[in-house]
Amino acid sequence: MDTIRVLQVVTIMNRGGLETMLMNYYRQIDRSRIQFDFIVHREEEGHYDAEIQSLGGRIYRMPQIRPGNYRLYFKKLDAFFAEHNEYKVVHSHINENSSFVLRAAKRAGVPCRIAHSHLSDLGIDLKLPFRLYARMAMKDNPNRYFACSYHAGQWLFGKQLAASQQVTVLNNAVHVEQFQYDPDVRSRLREELGAGDRLVIGHIGRFNKQKNHDFLLDVFKAVQELRPDTLLVLAGDGQLRPEMERKAARLGLSGSIRFLGVREDVPELMQAMDLFVFPSLFEGLPVVLVEAQAAGLNCLVSDAITQESDVTGRVRFISLKESAESWARTIAGASPERRDTAELLRARGYDTGTMTQWLADYYLDNGLYRKKQA
Secondary structure, three states: OOOEEEEEEOOOOOOOHHHHHHHHHHHHOOOOOEEEEEEEOOOOOOOOHHHHHHOOOOEEEOOOOOHHHHHHHHHHHHHHHHHOOOOOEEEEOOHHHHHHHHHHHHHOOOOEEEEEEOOOOOOOOOOHHHHHHHHHOOOOOOOEEEEOOHHHHHHHHOHHHHHOOOEEEOOOOEOHHHHOOOHHHHHHHHHHHOOOOOEEEEEEOOOOHHHOHHHHHHHHHHHHHHOOOEEEEEEEOOOOHHHHHHHHHHOOOHHHEEEEEOOOOHHHHHHOOOEEEEOOOOOOOOHHHHHHHHOOOEEEEEOOOOHHHOOOOOEEEEOOOOOHHHHHHHHHOOOOOOOOOHHHHHHOOOEHHHHHHHHHHHHHHHOOHHHHHO
């Protein structure tokens, strides 16, 4: 069989959760049989672009999806699929906007059109009416339905389709071996952070409204009043980072918080942490929460996150209706003891090492490659 090419559709290949998961699969898949190419929707280079190209992947750039440029965007999509008839599998990860890409793919006769839901809500902003329109336009443009959790599938595809068992829950798997505890790594990273013997509370996520950093800083202020020997580590970047840095200074927390920016060493960074805190306003099933469990950490997260995310029994859900002081008491009383969760994650299908072959077979079967070969 010749190498087949699967088209992955994303916003930009930065170090977000779904992008990191995709790269984990891409690195481990047999690239002599299956190669990934990418449609992205940003002109700027993504963090993973150079690696994608080094692995043999192609990157195609489309304009941002905005209400004012729908007509241009649709025209470019049709032109793309008219020119690239080699793709028999299109796997779209842009939530409700997948409807547009997969409509063009359907018109071009692509046999396997996967819409993949990675969220369970949209939040409220000026784009909401247009995003709701895109979700309603989904219809039968996809013919395969993936979601990171049952709730995420229900949100994007509707209760009826989710209940019909047509939605495949593809677990947000991680490369479990990378998160195995190493005391030498922990010692090195804690020295880099200037942690000493302090309790290190970790959070990894983009600085946007969804991740709820504003509340997290209030919580940490209350934690400091209970346990002054704590350090908050924030990895990630985004539009709200400067505002959060200013707030940390106003609260007198600057000396007890590390704003680390985007990190390439998340598995190692998690070795330095003692607890993981994640008060998001909404999520699908966050990859970083699976990573934190793979690192053996106790995780304290908002009740807006699906219960499905507790894969190992290491996740405690706290209501966002609770006060910052209530959150702080729970965090201050949590055990920093970590456990080896590797076998449990593998057994439950959350290791890309064990799930890569399943995904490869899915692409081959549903892209009709095996039938063609037969």
